[in-house]
Amino acid sequence: METKQRRPTGRPRGFDADEALERALLVFWEQGYEGASLANLTDAMGISTTSMYATFGNKEELFRKALERYTEGPSAYLARALDEPTALGVATAIFAGTVRTTTRPTGPHGCLGVQGALATGDSSRGARDLLVAWRDSGYSRIRERFERAVDDGDLPPEANPALLARYVTALAYGIAVQAASGVSRDELQDMADAALRTWPPC
Amino acid sequence: METKQRRPTGRPRGFDADEALERALLVFWEQGYEGASLANLTDAMGISTTSMYATFGNKEELFRKALERYTEGPSAYLARALDEPTALGVATAIFAGTVRTTTRPTGPHGCLGVQGALATGDSSRGARDLLVAWRDSGYSRIRERFERAVDDGDLPPEANPALLARYVTALAYGIAVQAASGVSRDELQDMADAALRTWPPC
DNA sequence: ACCCTTCCGCAGCGATCGATGCAGAACGTG
DNA sequence: CACGTTCTGCATCGATCGCTGCGGAAGGGT
Structure with missing residues (x-):
């Protein structure tokens, strides 16, 4: 053949x-x-x-x-972050990757998965739905990773993986929106560092 | 006259x-x-x-x-939130208002200030810049409120109002993005509640 | 060198974009 | 009722939208 x-x-x-x-x-x-x-x-x-x-x-x-x-280029940090040994390491890597990717000195600010098609007209609903699925996929992978962290004893048994995944993704999207507004890399990284100091938030 | x-x-x-x-x-x-x-x-x-x-x-x-x-309607919760007596109350009210406004059973999901014009072509740069200024205004008002909280002794002297304001706005924008994706009100409120349990994050 | 296949430049498709000109309709005022 | 003023319905503007037909150009295989 x-x-x-x-x-x-x-x-x-x-x-x-x-x-x-x-x-x-x-x-x-x-x-x-x-x-x-x-x-x-x-x-x-x-x-x-x-x-x-x-x-x-x-x-x-x-x-x-x-x-x-x-996904395989600028956003590849997500897949790498999921390989971190601890949930804290995962969250840290996700935030660091998000900050770096959304505030590249050369290239667009923000995240394609967020600002590519957040609210659209009818004719662009295909692209909009595609990004909804893309974001949901990222959320699901993070949630599954946190479920594993609970199983491993890395996160306490009472931890809520779905809630933690919502928290991490929310903060990441928030970073992306602020990056699109022109907020500096250092400022966003400092904010992420502060948020991580109280990990996990529950 | x-x-x-x-x-x-x-x-x-x-x-x-x-x-x-x-x-x-x-x-x-x-x-x-x-x-x-x-x-x-x-x-x-x-x-x-x-x-x-x-x-x-x-x-x-x-x-x-x-x-x-x-700003004066669906987003009026921000102005009211800033009148809360404590920084924790302010953050709590902002998250509650954001969740409620971005997940109204009737009406669009998400936040106009985020998804109205996040990334645009050249011809819509006016609208885009308008929303950048809108978001920056919201951030500044929260930061000033947190500065006052430090002066009042409500927040510890070593607290960083600018960083805290970035954190609150980031989480709020993240909530808005997830709401636009169809995430439920309850799930987002639970996440916000969890985040508030570690307030302030530093 | 020939032929077959694929790619590219040009031109233009119908539809829709945001935005207007114009004439008549609908009101308050005298 | 007549007037002046404002608003509205109709038609349409040039530009741009995403997209395509066609004919020639440019290669590789034999």
């Missing part, structure tokens, strides 16, 4: 699809799904609308792929 | 401007500034675009007035 050779050859692509997607990600990140027009996107990607549609499908598909890239 | 009689008479308005503004507020709240089209707005307001422009100026002005109405 030669499933490897899918493309029966032809004119090769004149641009780097990965780099184009990275550019699109930055536009979505900064302007949101609705605020990013096709002209904005293709200009930043350096390709024509024809190439964009041929390569990525349509605007919503492009957004979906940009979100995947975001 | 007869400044009272400004209008030299004429055909009276055929609709209630206050109610129309309330309807517009709900649309902006649910769909965001960019997601709310003129057609969406005027349909909900029950008036023509001509009447809208004659009465409110343009879309950005309408948004500005809707935000004012939001």
Whole structure:
């Protein structure tokens, strides 16, 4: 089975699809799904609308792929944070990663998963629902990690993993909103450090 | 001085401007500034675009007035919260008000000041900047209230009012984001209650 | 060198965006 | 009732929205 050779050859692509997607990600990140027009996107990607549609499908598909890239790139700190040995370590790493990613000196401020499509019109409900699912997935993974921490005896038996996960995600989203408003990295990190001093909050 | 009689008479308005503004507020709240089209707005307001422009100026002005109405209506809990006698009472009231306002059984979920225009295209930068200023104003008022709490001896002298205000606003924005995702009122209130059990976080 | 396949530039699609001009309707005032 | 003033309904503006058809350009396989 030669499933490897899918493309029966032809004119090769004149641009780097990965780099184009990275550019699109930055536009979505900064302007949101609705605020990013096709002209904005293709200009930043350096390709024509024809190439964009041929390569990525349509605007919503492009957004979906940009979100995947975001998850595996700027937002990869979440997966790493879940590997920390303690619940406190997990929370600490999540906050540190959130602060760093939402306040990069170069690049958009805030979190794509929050500001990409928080409230939208009907025509953008697909992107909005996608981000709702994305945020819910992050919450669920944190909650499961805290459930394991209770099982491990790392967190006390009376701890509420779901509630703790809501707390961590809420603070992370709050950091993201403030970063989008222009609040500095140091100020947000100091706030996160203070919050962690009373961990766990119950 | 007869400044009272400004209008030299004429055909009276055929609709209630206050109610129309309330309807517009709900649309902006649910769909965001960019997601709310003129057609969406005027349909909900029950008036023509001509009447809208004659009465409110343009879309950005309408948004500005809707935000004012939001501040004095759904978001009025903030001003009341600042009158609480203690910093803990202030934080408690802010969280309770945020949870209640962002999860109203009837009406949009989330906070207009957050999801109204968090990340936008160039053409909506006016609305975006307006909300940045709105959020910053809320933060500043809370910070000043906490400074007073330190002066009063309510908060310990080593407390950091700016940091505490960042914490409260972050958690409130996080609640708003989760409410926009559909998280229930009870779950968010339980989380806020847990966070308040370790007040102040430093 | 030929052919087949894929990609790209150009132009333009219908729809919707925010915003207006205009003429007549509807009122308070004299 | 006539007038002056304001508001409203209709039609439409140019611009932009996301998206696509088409024909030629540019490659790889044989």
